[in-house]
Amino acid sequence: MTAPRIGERHAVWLITAVAVIGRLANLSQPMRYDESITWAYFVGRSWHTVVSSYPFPNNHVLFSLLAKATSSLAPFQPWALRLPAFLAGVAIVPLTWAVGRRFASPAVGLIGAALAAGSTSLILYATNARGYSLVIALFLAMLLVADELRVSPTTRGFALHALLGALGLYAIPVMLYPLGIVAVWLLLAALRATGPRGRQLAIGTVLASASAGAIALLLYLPIIRTAGMSALTGNRFVTPTAWPAFLADLPRHAAETVVTWTSPLPWWSPPLLLVLALVGAWRTERTERPSLLRATALWCAVLLAATHRVPFVRVWLFLLPLFHLAVARGLVRVARRTRVGDAVASPLGAVVIAAGVASVALFGGAVRASTDTGSFPEARVVSLRLAPELRPGDRVLAPLPTNGPLLYYFSARGLDTALLSTPPERTRRAFLVLDPSRGRTLDWAVEIGMIDPRVYAKPTLLHQSPGAEVWRADRR
Numbered sequence: 001m002t003a004p005r006i007g008e009r010h011a012v013w014l015i016t017a018v019a020v021i022g023r024l025a026n027l028s029q030p031m032r033y034d035e036s037i038t039w040a041y042f043v044g045r046s047w048h049t050v051v052s053s054y055p056f057p058n059n060h061v062l063f064s065l066l067a068k069a070t071s072s073l074a075p076f077q078p079w080a081l082r083l084p085a086f087l088a089g090v091a092i093v094p095l096t097w098a099v100g101r102r103f104a105s106p107a108v109g110l111i112g113a114a115l116a117a118g119s120t121s122l123i124l125y126a127t128n129a130r131g132y133s134l135v136i137a138l139f140l141a142m143l144l145v146a147d148e149l150r151v152s153p154t155t156r157g158f159a160l161h162a163l164l165g166a167l168g169l170y171a172i173p174v175m176l177y178p179l180g181i182v183a184v185w186l187l188l189a190a191l192r193a194t195g196p197r198g199r200q201l202a203i204g205t206v207l208a209s210a211s212a213g214a215i216a217l218l219l220y221l222p223i224i225r226t227a228g229m230s231a232l233t234g235n236r237f238v239t240p241t242a243w244p245a246f247l248a249d250l251p252r253h254a255a256e257t258v259v260t261w262t263s264p265l266p267w268w269s270p271p272l273l274l275v276l277a278l279v280g281a282w283r284t285e286r287t288e289r290p291s292l293l294r295a296t297a298l299w300c301a302v303l304l305a306a307t308h309r310v311p312f313v314r315v316w317l318f319l320l321p322l323f324h325l326a327v328a329r330g331l332v333r334v335a336r337r338t339r340v341g342d343a344v345a346s347p348l349g350a351v352v353i354a355a356g357v358a359s360v361a362l363f364g365g366a367v368r369a370s371t372d373t374g375s376f377p378e379a380r381v382v383s384l385r386l387a388p389e390l391r392p393g394d395r396v397l398a399p400l401p402t403n404g405p406l407l408y409y410f411s412a413r414g415l416d417t418a419l420l421s422t423p424p425e426r427t428r429r430a431f432l433v434l435d436p437s438r439g440r441t442l443d444w445a446v447e448i449g450m451i452d453p454r455v456y457a458k459p460t461l462l463h464q465s466p467g468a469e470v471w472r473a474d475r476r
Contacts, residue, residue, distance in 0.1 A: 011347030019117035033374025033401035035129035036408035052222035060131030062171040076412040088133035089126020095140035110350035111328035118357030120263035131171040139178035158208040165212030188290035264366035280329030374401025378468035383409035395422035398433040
């Protein structure tokens with residue numbers, strides 16, 4: 001592998017700078033539901049709570065520990081809470097370049113990094129206090145280590161492989177997907193190797209992967225002791241569904257994943273990018289490396305069959321940089337058959353692509369408009385409006401996902417968060433916080449029994465905006 005040229009180095013720095021700008025522009029976006037719950041139940045509590053409490057899978061423990069440290073720099077500042085995700089999210093861009101350069105070519109690496117720099121999903125999770133960016137960055141680092149091991153199996157390399165895998169599992173248990181993909185890929189490489197190297201690679205891969213799992217179990221031991229292993233493996237988000245429902249849901253899930261991955265590009269782009277990705281993934285020459293696509297398909301098929309539960313689309317985020325690289329490779333292959341091939345595959349061309357895609361994401365507002373992980377952008381404004389109104393015995397009625405951000409901003413303003421859960425029999429006044437952009441109006445609240453007209457007088461509108469309504473109802 002040749003050393004990167006100066007022009008390529010400059011392009012990587014410029015593309016990474018584009019990624020930083022796009023992520024900084026969204027770092028202070030309103031708090032979302034999942035990250036607000038992460039703060040309220042884990043990051044905002046003691047260190048012991050972070051490592052030992054797992055009532056629901058919002059606790060991405062490694063991320064929570066890092067976020068607890070960084071959030072102490074500026075309490076109740078979203079950017080401080082999100083800083084670990086931000087740093088990992090920025091690192092994803094040069095790591096994508098490094099993987100693309102090593103597994104394909106410098107041009108593929110640069111264009112893949114350019115697409116990653118402006119990806120709505122990657123920007124969102126780099127500015128969202130969750131552990132997914134950590135998992136993506138660790139997966140890309142594992143691929144680089146794995147390719148080194150393929151060439152030269154060493155104890156040090158396998159130890160690093162195990163450490164990266166364990167850290168990923170401690171961030172989110174869904175690291176089992178990328179960890180397994182890398183293990184399968186290395187085992188396929190071992191089958192291709194001849195002599196002692198193949199045997200060393202196979203044995204080392206099995207031991208390193210098992211060690212990653214063992215280290216992760218040790219790290220999770222405080223949680224296992226207090227909540228049992230089922231807290232990690234048996235929560236309601238991973239329990240199996242019936243086979244007919246699982247199989248029927250797969251096509252919709254696949255389509256939703258592709259549409260999510262191609263944001264912020266126009267509605268007509270998903271089919272085009274999917275075709276380019278298929279062109280890029282198609283192997284036109286024989287190489288010493290096994291197919292990453294084959295390893296991914298084999299392992300993910302095994303896990304999906306074992307769980308027969310369609311996961312959240314965000315679970316597949318670790319594969320998004322590889323999708324970008326496949327699109328980049330397809331684009332390079334197609335472009336080089338035309339007169340503009342050299343321009344597209346040049347470092348300058350990659351920088352232009354990064355700037356273009358990032359501009360669409362930034363000025364189109366795709367990140368802030370996303371409802372992934374639950375959003376209520378008006379939560380801060382609503383908390384300010386409610387602050388002078390609230391008294392002991394009041395109850396703030398807010399449905400999912402409205403209640404999570406309110407919990408965060410109530411705490412930030414020093415408001416009594418217990419008012420979000422005052423028992424009905426002790427409630428004197430009810431304040432309804434609704435998001436009309438989701439169709440949640442006063443009539444909707446009455447229809448679902450959120451407020452009972454027989455118990456409360458006719459509500460009075462206190463605040464109204466396109467994204468929020470606040471109503472007050474006194475007990476009869």
